[in-house]
Amino acid sequence: MSAVTDQPGAERTSRLRLEVADRVATVTISCPERRNALDHATMEALPFLFDELDRRDDVWVVMVTGEGDEAFSAGRDLKSAGPDRPVRRMPTVGPIRYPFEAVRECSKPVIAAINGWALGGGFELALACDLRIAAERARLGMPESKLGLGGQFAAVMLPRLVPAAVANEFLFFGESLTAHEAQAHGLVARVFPDATFRAEAATYAARLASRAPLSVRRFKAIAALSHDLSVEACLRADPYPNPYLSTDAEEGVAAWRAKRPPVWRAE
Known part of the structure; x- marks a missing residue:
């Protein structure tokens, strides 16, 4: 420390x-x-x-x-x-x-x-x-x-x-x-x-x-926008990061199928 x-x-x-x-x-x-x-x-x-x-x-x-x-x-x-x-x-x-x-x-x-x-x-x-x-x-x-x-x-x-x-x-x-x-x-x-x-x-x-870092950051970013924007604007917003197209998204699904813990890379 x-x-x-x-x-x-x-x-x-x-x-x-x-x-x-x-x-x-x-x-x-x-x-x-x-x-x-x-x-x-x-x-x-x-x-x-x-x-x-x-x-x-x-x-x-x-x-x-x-x-x-x-x-x-x-x-x-x-x-x-x-x-x-x-x-x-x-x-x-x-x-x-x-x-x-x-x-x-x-x-x-x-x-x-x-x-x-x-x-x-x-x-x-x-x-x-x-x-x-x-x-x-x-x-x-x-x-x-x-x-x-x-x-x-x-x-x-x-x-x-x-x-x-x-x-x-x-x-x-x-x-x-x-x-x-x-x-x-x-x-x-x-x-x-x-x-x-x-x-x-x-x-x-x-x-x-231990949670997918890009997913958590995306939740935080969208939640922050929701205070100031309409529902429609928030649903169409695309703040960084984007978990939908990430390597972590593929890893999460692969880990779920294999019944193993995911290994996140924040990318």
Whole structure:
């Protein structure tokens, strides 16, 4: 496992660790003494890291989690604000792209393994992922209305995932949800016991990495289009990749006929 310290154009940061094994890239937010808060350097490094993961042939699945048992991420590190990085600033302007956009736009499936508190920007990071799984101890919240802060990414994404009344109450009041409450609303796909969460999350990611990678990426691409286009336009869309004409399609059918596991090549 290595720290993300060589992203060109981004500040060096030791709060992100990357490990790639068996086609699964695990990104760990590593600052447990600050509840894995996202400081300025971490926010700047995220787009560069996910651009790299998007291009790497040895990565088929990305999993994001937090170090320790207390927090996935407690959100933006307000203590990192200063005269040159004030709290009062717009997050969507400037030369660096919005970090959570880069996570959402990664062509590979991204799993948020929510091991503890996911608050504010940490919750938004989880929303940027395609799948969210949680430990029973996890809590999800957007306390920005209690702090006078904004949360534009959550305000855009949450109503796409849950009914408007649920999203508005969550955003307006700033109260947190338990893992099971989040699952009941459809925000979380699976909830696992605290004691086995790490092992369950690794198994979950490995299972996803065993699926045909081009098929999974195509599902993700079409699903993203479906938010903005008509049914007819989506049915005629042809985003990359195309599993229909792939070598993997032939391999999948051949493996099914031979009653053996398929050997995917992502081509």
